[in-house]
Amino acid sequence: DVKVTQSSRYLVKRTGEKVFLECVQDMDHENMFWYRQDPGLGLRLIYFSYDVKMKEKGDIPEGYSVSREKKERFSLILESASTNQTSMYLCASSPEGRTPYEQYFGPGTRLTVT
Amino acid sequence: GIQVEQSPPDLILQEGANSTLRCNFSDSVNNLQWFHQNPWGQLINLFYIPSGTKQNGRLSATTVATERYSLLYISSSQTTDSGVYFCAGGETSGSRLTFGEGTQLTVNP
Numbered sequence: 001d002v003k004v005t006q007s008s009r010y011l012v013k014r015t016g017e018k019v020f021l022e023c024v025q026d027m028d029h030e031n032m033f034w035y036r037q038d039p040g041l042g043l044r045l046i047y048f049s050y051d052v053k054m055k056e057k058g059d060i061p062e063g064y065s066v067s068r069e070k071k072e073r074f075s076l077i078l079e080s081a082s083t084n085q086t087s088m089y090l091c092a093s094s095p096e097g098r099t100p101y102e103q104y105f106g107p108g109t110r111l112t113v114t
Numbered sequence: 115g116i117q118v119e120q121s122p123p124d125l126i127l128q129e130g131a132n133s134t135l136r137c138n139f140s141d142s143v144n145n146l147q148w149f150h151q152n153p154w155g156q157l158i159n160l161f162y163i164p165s166g167t168k169q170n171g172r173l174s175a176t177t178v179a180t181e182r183y184s185l186l187y188i189s190s191s192q193t194t195d196s197g198v199y200f201c202a203g204g205e206t207s208g209s210r211l212t213f214g215e216g217t218q219l220t221v222n223p
Contacts, residue, residue: 033210037155043200043213058210088155101145101204103211105157 003027004106006091012112019078021109023091030096032074033103034058034066037088049074050096081113116141116203120214127191127221135186135217137201145204146177147211148186151197160186160199191221 007022023032033048035058045058047066055066063085067075074093078085088110094103117140127133137148148160161168161175163184168175172191177184188195198218202211 031209040215042215043202045210045212048210090155090157102147102159102162103202104159105149108155108157110155 004091004093004104006089006106006109008109009107010110010112012114013078013081014114015082017078017081017113019081019111019113021076021078021089021091021111023074023076023093023106024072025074025093025104026072027093027095027104028071029093029104030071031094031103032068033092033094034064034074034076035090035092036060037090037108043090046076081111083113085111086113087111116143116205116212118201118203118212118214120199120201120217122217123215124218125220127219129191129193129221129223131191131221132187132189133191133219135188135199135201135219137184137186137203137214139182139184139203141205142179142182143203144206145209145211146184147202148175148184149200149202150195151200151216153197157200188219191219193221193223195219196221 004025034046035043049068065077091106092103119138146164149157165179172189174187198216202213
């Protein structure tokens, strides 16, 4: 079974803090993704990575950065957290070059910025 | 990019009823998935179905790729089926997914 884990289920941070959200997958997947989910807006892609040290901007990258130093780990960084970044953050991974190209999601991190 | 439209946005059923959820895509997709989001927020994979028909217990799905839509069927619904159902599509095989806004399903006992 594919397993995607995220470092925290719930997180509370203060405005201006630097925040790290970690995601680890154990299926040797090439692709990894970070989404955020907000009521009425659905899931939106922040960043994705198709290889180690590679990254691509998604639809809403502003205020975020990412790091992928190892294949299994993809980190989302909020350089200076703001209240409008309060959200549910979901990490996913999928294989490249072999079917099925199914994305698997972690349990999510509910981040509150006060 | 691809636009994904789900219908209906909300659905209320009595336990034991059947239902059909629909997903329309603005363009062709090579990657299509259905998910169920449980009350704790976890997205559970239901089907990977870029074309054809699949069944898993009381759930089945059909994708008609040439007409750019997919259907999720839930038969003999149970209260545990409640939650939000998402479809999502991608233009290329391993690429990013674009999600619909979801169908909120409530199954009453």
